Amino acid sequence: MNPRSPRVLVVDDEADLRELLELTLLKMGLDVDSAATLAEARTLLADTEYQLVLTDMRLPDGLGLELVREVTAACKNTPVAVVTAFGSADNAVVALKAGAFDYISKPVALDQLRVMVQSALRLNAGPAAVQAPSAAPVTSRLRGESAVIQALRAQIARLARSMAPVYIHGESGSGKELAAREIHAQSSRAGKPFIAVNCGAIPEALMEAEFFGYRKGAFTGAADDREGFFQAANGGTLMLDEVADLPLAMQVKLLRAIQERRVRKLGATAEEPVDVRIVSATHKNLAQCVEQGSFRQDLFYRLNVIELTLPPLRERLDDLEVLTGAILERLGTFEHKVVLGPGVLEALRGYAFPGNVRELENILERALAFANEGVIEVGDLALKGARVVEAAPPLPAPTPAWSATAVPPPNPDTLPSSLPEYLIQVEREIILRALAQTQFNRTQAAQLLGISFRQLRYQMQKLNIQEPDS
Incomplete structure (x- = not known):
């Protein structure tokens, strides 16, 4: 045998099945050792380094689950896959939660076995091995250096080595799809498709056709x-976004497809195998949906093997500068760079961001539309409920020569002869007083008045307010 061939350990007490697994792996060009008991497997593991361990769940002297935990703890880079009895979905989930890389059900389908083994061997080679040689290294999609985001990236790096389903929970706009793409990019499936599906956007009558x-x-x-989402994601990752919005009838069909790893197209008589890793996400509390009866408990148990919670933006404000810089870099062009004016970051830090990073993107994009020459000022942000500017001190009584005469308040017993003209005079007087207080600094005047620089400039043009000659 080629000494450089990857070596696999097969642990199973059924001689026929053990022989079948050995022959299949040998035909794939792999070196194979076999054991019939936990004791034999432990002896081989102590002396040899393996690229994959394949174990039955039930052995004469214990459970394969013990081997999963031992190998995962001692050999963190060695994936362990389990062979479960037909219909033992619960055992498979328990094994995945214990750290198993993947599972395969009896009777063993050799095509599924080969796919699983190849995926495990690619995992040992790392995601770079499945990318094109000329591909540039992929930087993390999750920007920031705060403690919570660093812990999140570390967690993603660990769970990317498994094929277990991942359930991502987080508020709207917190980056659930970005996290799912990061999991895919760091896994052995990085070179295969990533398909994201918004479950709430598909009409119920079309769901089965779209999925299968x-x-x-x-x-x-x-x-x-026509192929469905499962076939399109074959070999890669299928993300079920807003999975809580799936109707109950579709939840039953989805559960079967995930458990059996087979789907049947509408109008077809036979099922076809599919190899996808499921990542689901929702902003709702899925456990609460189970209690209310709107989500099946068995499907929840199946999807929630590994749970990943994304922090809201208000809990990682230390990343605000990095996130803002990345967004502005995307919004700007080669000729026009976007920059932040004084006090903008401080104003953003005082905002709660109920819409999280997505809302930050919308705020900056809207502010850029009002910005003067690519410079975003505090007034351009138009933040609601944020402490953007402090209360202005009393305006000075004297007015400069270029200011209009102060408009006297109307007598309470009389009404102005022309309300529009009176309001125009009042607006003109207030703008002139703000300009006087700021020595005609229009940016500061706009902040005092709680409007954007662009709005102030428009009002000055409409009211024919000219800057005094120096």
């Missing part, structure tokens, strides 16, 4: 065969 595909003639309008 259909055959030509399966229903009116099915002019050609």
